[in-house]
Amino acid sequence: MHSSPLSRYRAEWFNGVGDARRDILAGMVGTFALIPEVIAFSFVAGIDPEVGLFASFIIGIVIAFAGGRPAMISGAAGSVALVAAALVHTHGLQYLLAATLLAGLFQIIFGLLKLDVLMRFVSRSVRTGFVNALAILIFSAQVPQMLHVTWHTYAMIAGGLAIIYLAPRLTRAIPSPLICILILTAISIAFPMPIHTVADLGRLPASLPAFTLPAVPFDGQTLRIVAPYALAMAAVGLLESMMTASVVDDLTETASSKARECTGLGLANVAAALFGGIAGCGMIGQTVGNVRYGGRRRLSTLVAGVFLLLVMVPLRPWVAQVPVAALVAIMIMVSASTFSWGSIRDLARHPKVSGIVMVATVIVTVATHDLSAGVTVGVLLSGVFFAFKVTRLMDVRANYDPATDTRTYTVTGQIFFASAEIFADRFDLRDTVAHVLIDLTASHLWDITAVGALEDVVTKMRHHGIAVEVIGLNAASAILVDRLAPTVGSPVA
Missing domain, CATH: 3.30.750.24 (STAS domain)
Incomplete structure (x- = not known):
């Protein structure tokens, strides 16, 4: 007997107290993993950190209700920030907000037309390359935090990794990354040492986001300026979100609505623009971390967004004292668990063309720091190799x-x-x-x-x-x- 859409949607939110506790705790871990990357990506885009944090809060709330993939965390991501940087540099923040608004509308149209079927052209080799490249990029993003620092930072990172991997042997009631954050923060407060904290990464917001329209002329000239950037932001955001959703599908052995994810992301980006935030998309590192630590439902996505708001404003003084080393340890763990280690062995067992496609996707993505470029090259190579095979x-x-x-x-x-x-x-x-x-x-x-x-x-x-x-x-x-x-x-x- 088939369940109704309403009952299925309800099951995507709640399935018992135990599951709810895991979703809440996993969502909290996702928030802490979100903060350093969002702040770093904000600098890449040339905007104030609070713009990225506001966007991640709004996107997280909206996508929890409107998205098509439960347990997926979305926020201000690096791939979109790279596209946005040039627009901010030439025209300023307000034109970026206008482009974000238009990008969201493009994504809504994309979802309504069900153009998500284009994802069928992305082969497994490309998806594996995408995941491996992302794992490498996640790790490389932590390297700057490990350069020109004292031995205390390395000791804290090592201690954090030990906690993350050993704590589950004692208890799984609380995700080990959250235990890592609490213990290392307590140590750094009790024994002051020369290490970086979250406060050193950038200014955290001191107030809630406010509704506002982009302060730009709504005319043809503005449209000509922002439309190319909006289309690129929409395409890159959708691509990364669809790939992230596919990875979570594989991890959880469940299906998701890619068309709904497209529409939900569009609605989230429209809302982000109207509250002074940059466009975002699915964040695979944080999503994989959420899933690894028990997040399975929309509740974990909602908690990641709501807890980010709590972190940004009421708990700001406490969060400012969290050692960056704790966040680095978490992201190193996420990087290691994201990488498909079996794909290295598969290079010798699988057809050579599959290996070439996977490696090319990794190389281009890592070299350009652009996930869309790597996936595009991978898809094109897959198409060329397929054409040659069929021709023979x-x-x-x-x-x-x-x-x-x-x-x-x-x-x-x-x-x-x-x-x-x-x-x-x-x-x-x-x-x-x-x-x-x-x-x-x-x-x-x-x-x-x-x-x-x-x-x-x-x-x-x-x-x-x-x-x-x-x-x-x-x-x-x-x-x-x-x-x-x-x-x-x-x-x-």
Whole structure:
């Protein structure tokens, strides 16, 4: 018996006190993992840290209700910040808010049109490369916090990692990263030492975000300025969110609505812009951390957003004292658990082209610090390798019958833009036989290039006085030929 949409949605929020406790604690860990990256990404975009923090709070609240993937944490992310930096540099924050508003509208349209199906073109090799590259980027983002510091910082990081990995042996009631934060903060307060704290990362907000419209002229000139950036922010945000949702699908062995995630992200970004925040998207490092420590439902996403607000304002003096070393230890753990270590072994076992696609995705992503660039290269390589593979499966065999002076060409495989030229080269256009029979029973014509190649072969043979007949067209191929090259079907010289 199928459950109603309302009951399924309710189950995505609550499934017992024990699960609720795990979701709440995991969401709190996600918040602490969110803070340093959001502040760092804010600097990348050239904006004040509170703009990124406000955005992450608003996005977290909205996406908890409107998103399509429970347990996914979204916020102001680095990939979007990289796109936004140029706009902020040339036109300022208000134009960024306008671009964020427009990017959200683009994403809503994307979701309503259900264009999330484009994710089907992202192969498993690309997804693995995406995850591995992200793990490397998460770790590399912690390196600046480990340079030019005293031995106290290294000791705190080592102690934090020990707590994270050993605490679960004693209790799993409280996520070990949260225990790490509490213990290291207590130590740093009790024994003052020269280490960086969250207060050193940037100014935390002292008040709640307020509703405001972007202070820009709402005219054609503004649209021309912000539209290209908005489209890029929308595309990058959707790509990263869809990839993150797919990773969580695999981790939790559950399905999610990618179209709803697109629409939900759009609504979240529109809300973020109206409260003075930058556009955001799914954050895979924080999401994986949330899932690893028990977050499975929308409650964990909501807690991550709400707790961020508590952290930003009422608990600001306490959070300011959290050692950065504790956050670095958490992100190192997330990096190690995110990386697909089995993919290194699979390089020797899987087809070489799959390994090339995975490695290329990693290299481009790490080199550019742009997840969309890496995924784009991976998808293009997958498409090229697939086209080559399908092309090799296409074959044309010729057989001559002297009794009827007929040469029969039996075609097998797929004929499309990548194989059409090879298909055409297999025919002797200056043959001296009276009749030619082209048997397409075991083949399929996919596009205008394939039909054009067949039409050229038939036309040239008939020009040399050969009677040509095409047989075996399946229904789809026949419709394409009748519409694009109707003379092909006539078996006359």
